[in-house]
Amino acid sequence: MENKISITKKIIAIALMFMLAFSMISAIGFSQSESFASASSMVKQAKKYNHNSARYFGFRGGWCGKFVAYCAKKSGNKYCIYTKSGSPRTIFEKTVNTKGGTIVFVNKRFYKKYKKYYKKRCKYKPNYKPRKGDLIMMSRPYKLSYSHIGIVSKNSKSALKKVPIIDGNASGKRVNVRTFTSGTGHSHNKIVAYVIPKY
DSSP states (O other): OHHHHHHHHHHHHHHHHHHHHHHHHHHTTOOHHHHTOOHHHHHHHHHTTTTOBHHHHTOOSOOHHHHHHHHHHHTTOTTTSOOSOOOHHHHHHHHHHTTOOEEEESOHHHHHHHGGGSTTSEEEOTTOOOOTTOEEEEEOTTOOSOOEEEEEOSOOSOSSSSEEEEESSOGGGBOEEEEEOTTBTTTTBEEEEEEEOOO
């Protein structure tokens, strides 16, 4: 009988320790999702919103960047992806320069123009193979400016052809889980770079 009481007391003590530890973590501002920030959590979160429009999120104006920032916040990835702006260019630059990410250009003209904005974590690699959780950047034809941003949903064998992505404000002005080939689609956007967040 005494042994059973002793075991029960130990179980209660262990349970109380876990409860105390959890309350301390919550008190210093860490949520459960923030504790498990990762490329997988980013993609999983983004996929939840497939086919939703701007109205669902309360977005106004262009919102591809806002969608990426929203997913980063909700999935606990705000510490490795910049979320205080909905601008595609700002998210790219700040994720590299303030969050420890790396940018890989697959378009040489863009690399020459923009490399000065990315400290030392910048390279040109046209044969780069995008990875799940990378941020993909596109540009309209014949322009040297960023126009659209999305999330790579799976590892890809090519940087330019049939890249699996999730993006907002795309086809149908909704969130889309799709594959994208550079230079195709209604806007003929071209893929110019990828940012690898420091997950």
